[in-house]
Amino acid sequence: MSQPATYWQRYGTLAQMAQAAVALLGFVAILFQINEIRNNNRAASARQAFLGYTDLAFKNPKFSQPDYEAIKAMSRDERVQYESFVSYFLYACEETLAAFADKREWQASCDYDLKPHLAFLCEKNAAQPAYLATYGAETQQWVKTALKNSAVTPPDCKLRKT
DSSP: OOOOOOHHHHHOOHHHHHHHHHHHHHHHHHHHHHHHHHHHHHHHHHHHHHHHHHHHHHHOHHHHSOOHHHHHHSOHHHHHHHHHHHHHHHHHHHHHHHHTTTOHHHHHHHHHHHGGGHHHHHHHHHHOTHHHHTSOHHHHHHHHHHHHHTTOOTTTOOOOOO
């Protein structure tokens, strides 16, 4: 007649249980590490995109603090360059705000740099709504909120001096 199994015989020895616990902790540590690497890569990518935008703004002050009426009078190539400048800016802010959602200084920086481009974005959105649709929902909402808060609306799309 066989004897009933004891606790450690049913579930393994203490060494086996410890080994399973260490393996589980190792797996959790690997998942944590992968998440940290992903976050660090996203932050580095966002910083690089914003640094690229800052360099572009430095090299193109006529676009970073634009006189939009003067830009509209420029050649087609220069208007396309300005549109690309604004697109790069929106992309850099989209990446930065996603990577640093908990850091308000990035939001403030993007808000500050967005204001001079509101007249362009208002006209572009009125003429081609698909333009803003190329950005994420949060970026679209951010731009629309800035347009509303600054009272920049079609058809005149003028930025009010404050």
